[in-house]
Amino acid sequence: MRMEVRKQLSGGSKFPEIDVFGDVYVRPGNELAESFQMTMREKSQLVLQESASQLPPDTPLEDLKVDEKINRDYSYKKAFMPRRELLYQEITHSMPPEKISIFKSLDDWAKDNILTHLKPVEKCWQPQDFLPDPAASRDDGFHEQVKELRERAKEVPDDFFVVLVGNMITEDALPTYQTMLNTLDGVADETGSSPTSWAVWTRAWTAEEKRHGDLLNKYLYLTGRVDMSQIEKTIQYLITFGMDPGGENNPYLGFIFTSFQERATAISHGNTAKLAKKHGDLKLAQICGIIASDEKRHEAAYTKIVTKLFELDPDYTVISLAHMMRKKITMPAHLMYDGRDDHLFQHFSGVAQQLGVYTANDYADILELLLATWKVQTLVGLSPEGRKAQEFVCGLPPRIRKLEERAQARTKQPPMSVPFSWIFGRQVRLL
Ligand SMILES: [Fe+2]
Ligand SMILES: [Fe+2]
Numbered sequence: 001m002r003m004e005v006r007k008q009l010s011g012g013s014k015f016p017e018i019d020v021f022g023d024v025y026v027r028p029g030n031e032l033a034e035s036f037q038m039t040m041r042e043k044s045q046l047v048l049q050e051s052a053s054q055l056p057p058d059t060p061l062e063d064l065k066v067d068e069k070i071n072r073d074y075s076y077k078k079a080f081m082p083r084r085e086l087l088y089q090e091i092t093h094s095m096p097p098e099k100i101s102i103f104k105s106l107d108d109w110a111k112d113n114i115l116t117h118l119k120p121v122e123k124c125w126q127p128q129d130f131l132p133d134p135a136a137s138r139d140d141g142f143h144e145q146v147k148e149l150r151e152r153a154k155e156v157p158d159d160f161f162v163v164l165v166g167n168m169i170t171e172d173a174l175p176t177y178q179t180m181l182n183t184l185d186g187v188a189d190e191t192g193s194s195p196t197s198w199a200v201w202t203r204a205w206t207a208e209e210k211r212h213g214d215l216l217n218k219y220l221y222l223t224g225r226v227d228m229s230q231i232e233k234t235i236q237y238l239i240t241f242g243m244d245p246g247g248e249n250n251p252y253l254g255f256i257f258t259s260f261q262e263r264a265t266a267i268s269h270g271n272t273a274k275l276a277k278k279h280g281d282l283k284l285a286q287i288c289g290i291i292a293s294d295e296k297r298h299e300a301a302y303t304k305i306v307t308k309l310f311e312l313d314p315d316y317t318v319i320s321l322a323h324m325m326r327k328k329i330t331m332p333a334h335l336m337y338d339g340r341d342d343h344l345f346q347h348f349s350g351v352a353q354q355l356g357v358y359t360a361n362d363y364a365d366i367l368e369l370l371l372a373t374w375k376v377q378t379l380v381g382l383s384p385e386g387r388k389a390q391e392f393v394c395g396l397p398p399r400i401r402k403l404e405e406r407a408q409a410r411t412k413q414p415p416m417s418v419p420f421s422w423i424f425g426r427q428v429r430l431l
Helices: 002-010 031-052 068-073 097-105 107-113 138-154 158-172 174-181 197-223 228-241 251-278 282-312 314-327 344-354 360-373 384-394 396-410
Strands: 416-419 427-430
Touching: 097 107, 107 197, 107 282, 138 197, 138 282, 158 197, 158 228, 158 251, 158 344, 158 427, 174 197, 174 228, 174 251, 197 228, 197 282, 251 282, 251 314, 251 360, 282 314, 282 360, 314 384, 344 416, 344 427, 360 384, 360 396, 384 396
Parallel strands: none
Antiparallel strands: 416 427
16 A cells, blocks of 8 residues: 555656655765654655545545544644633724724825835845855855854854744744734725725735744754744644734724834844844844834834824723723733643743843833823823823833832742753753
């Protein structure tokens, strides 16, 4: 049976006599290639077994029954859902329907004020601009550049890699964020190629963001310092689990969330750039820095949308801001999981906090800055509910700082070492 499948598999090959899994040329003494060949052999067994169990293409659909026993033993839904306690009770479509017209009427405004924060594709950097050139000549080109990259990465400590990997995974769950934006009433891309300014923004924003995950992912792959399989698994889990920012399909809440988040990512990538520089990896510092500068443009656009909402509809906007802050701004990757560590996100955030890449104080700083940008303190003519919301959000930054200090003092735990599968289970000390 196996031989038959193998014959079938090689049927389409120009070189049927070559076993694609087994006959890899290995230069004598090249241990890396030898171990690669072994892995390929193991994988070939799996591929062959899988192929052997495939049904012929003309199998009638009625014959594709789910195995009752497997269904009983294995809860598929459970396998694709995060742990229950991490989910909110989600409220949907909370924006009063008449407010949709505000966003429709802002389409021209968005064209002149929001799309201007995008960069034309031809003027954008691409991941390849910062990576070894695979088309460069073999001897002094690609291999040399990879060697240099790996030399530089050698000096970078494990805890930094944990944070960089966490940032990369957060970027790579981009399908979730585009989905989130397209759940927002009045601004969603209803066709996938809608010509409204809102839809154009979301698609172009996504396309700009895609470069972030691509660049970090390829860079990390080339360093050889991280377990790419575990990282890829974490990305697959994260996209499968999604996120729950509590946006309620409400663009007021959604754009408050994105204003906050873009600034948070700008801070985070900016701080990883500083750390990379400190560890002597100037190329990596440049990579993190260039990503941070994209995030800043995005922050400017989202913040401007909310500024406009404050101008047109201050009462509902300040109430929305208070509502969002009561729920607390969720981190986009809060449901991350690697198949091993049930507290992966807390552990990753712990390392980020420890290295000063993103801290509880940053959270308070972001809120303070947004309150100042939106001039929330000086809003006038609000309803009693609006005034209450204004008072609540304006008093929040010092309260967050105080609560954080108290929580830190209360939960002062002895230092512990946490293994991260992303760095082959090596431990990182959390103080
Ligand atoms: Fe990004
Ligand atoms: Fe971003």
